[in-house]
Amino acid sequence: MQPHIAWTPTHSLQLLDQRALPSQTSYLDYRSAPDVAQAIRDMVVRGAPAIGITAAYGMALSGAAAARSASRNAFLKAVKADAARLKAARPTAVNLEWAVDLLLRLAVDLCQNGAEPEDVADAMLEEALRIHREDVASCQAIGRHGLCYVPHGASILTHCNAGALATGGYGTALGVVRAAQEASRLNMVYADETRPFLQGSRLTAWELSEDGIPVTLLCDNMAGALMSQGKVDLIVVGADRIAANGDTANKIGTCSLAVLAAHHQVPFYVAAPRSTFDPAAPDGDAIPIEERSQEEVLSFAGTRVAPVGVGAYNPAFDVTPHDLIRAIITEDGPVEPVDPESVSRFLARGLP
Secondary structure, three states: OOOOEEEOOOOOEEEEOOOOOOOOOOEEEEOOHHHHHHHHHOOOOOOHHHHHHHHHHHHHHHHHHHOOOOOHHHHHHHHHHHHHHHHOOOOOOHHHHHHHHHHHHHHHHHHHOOOOHHHHHHHHHHHHHHHHHHHHHHHHHHHHHHHHHOOOOEEEEEOOOOEHHHOOOOEOHHHHHHHHHHOOOEEEEEEEOOOOOOHHHHHHHHHHHHOOOOEEEEOHHHHHHHHHOOOOOEEEEOOOEEEOOOOEEEEOOHHHHHHHHHHHOOOEEEEOOHHHEEOOOOOHHHOOOOEOOOHHHHEEOOEEOOOOOOOOOOEOEEEEOHHHOOEEEEOOEEEOOOOHHHHHHHHHHOOO
16 A cells, blocks of 8 residues: 655645545645644544644744745744644544644744744755654554454454554554554454545445455444354454543544453454553543544535434544553553553553
8 A cells, every 4th residue: 555644755744535445545745734733623634643744844834934934033933833733623532742842942943043034944844754663563563462362263343543654654553453464363444434524434344455464344233232142252453542540532432442442342452552642631531532524424524414403512522541551552562451450550650
């Protein structure tokens, strides 16, 4: 699969337009941070790690544009304004805030140490490229660590898209799937269609079929029936933000899936990189939940499917309580059991 996020030789950001999949494969070029923020808001790119990488490139574009300023103060003022735009694009995915803050701190520190704006802009681009490279390596490590939870001949159920398209490449939840396929342990992937934006049917099913991985599509409300028939060995999903107690925000419908898994005694795993943890959020109640346009529910492919005058509730995410999660699979190994103490120990391992 061609890279879906790429920095071009002409110093623009190229994104695969995920809104057009699976019927059309088209790429869009972006040359300014405000345009990148709009691309994130409009879901040209989606998935927490991919949003973070895209935002990092957005900051690099901001630095390149601001380097034309006459002073360091003007440079920083412009970069800070773009950072605010990018962070406001989608509030739930913590990777976006993490990447923007990382690039902003770099710019501030270098300017305070006397670096010229052009040199700061170059350093910002190098940092964005590093974030992208490390995300791919991180996903591959998540896949390796997740393999121990996958029995031979496994059928895995997943929700939304936590694959290469949602990351820098390889995937988090689908990183575990890919590792299982490479180890000849995989029988089938069941992909929830993921209403109302259909990331499962448009993206996960497309991505897996493109890579020759066996996949069967489900309507979201079929998952319980499949589990009751004993056809699911484990569930692996991604995450957009993980609170300090292990509560996890992911695409709407994930919590329902976890409840069904608990009832049917199917192990439920979350696969996510360290950058998805938010120690400033004590629990799931502190995670901001994005609400999207009612039209995503009221219409389908431009055709209204609900009576005129009827409204719709359309949160993009829900929160899965930590006690429904068997383990959180990270690039540094699993967090298991999932509780405030184990999350605290895991986060402390990353401190200098």
